[in-house]
Each structure stands twice: as C-alpha cells, then as structure tokens.
Amino acid sequence: MARREPTIHNPALVVTCPRCRCVPGAPCLDTRGSRLKDGRVHRDRTAFHRDREARRRA
Template identity: 85%
Template sequence: MPRREPTIHNPALVVTCPRCGSVPGALCYDTRGSRLPEGRVHRDRAAAHRDRKTA
C-alpha cells in the first residue's frame, strides 16, 4: 500500500507558526503547551500564510 502525505484542511498549516513555533502541518499550541482546538491557528500564523511569497 503506497504512503501519501496527510491532507491539510487548513491552508495556514502550510507555514511555521511564528508565535508558538509549530512546524508546518502541526497544530498550534497555547501558552500551557496544550493544542488549540481542531482547525484553530494563531492569527500570526494566518497572517504569515497570507503574506508568504508564492513560487
């Protein structure tokens, strides 16, 4: 069975979070180290996704 990359449903998860340091594909974490609710990302990460340069 071939392996494939996981599907990312939130486009902002493509970039690294400048606030909490979550890597691309991982959910953001709050100040206590708990994951944010499913599908939620920091505003800084959403802005970084909007402002990124496309190739």
C-alpha cells in the same frame, strides 16, 4: 502499501507558526503546550501565510 501525505484542510498549516514555532502541518499550541480547539491556528500564522502567498504571486 504506498505512503500518503496527510491532507491539510487549513491552508495556514502549510507554514511554521511564528508565535508558537509549530512545524508545518502541526496544529498550534497554547501557552501550556495543549492544542488549540477545533484545529484553530494563531492569527500570526494566518497572516504570515497570506503575506507569503501575496509575495509569491507578485
């Protein structure tokens, strides 16, 4: 059976989180090491993704 890559529903999950250092594709963790609720990510990660996309398009 062919291996399939997981579907990423949140575009910010494509980059590494600068705050909690979670790898691309992994959800962000809080200070205790637990996943954030409802697949949320840190604002820093979202901003980093937007900046990266803007630089790529320019």
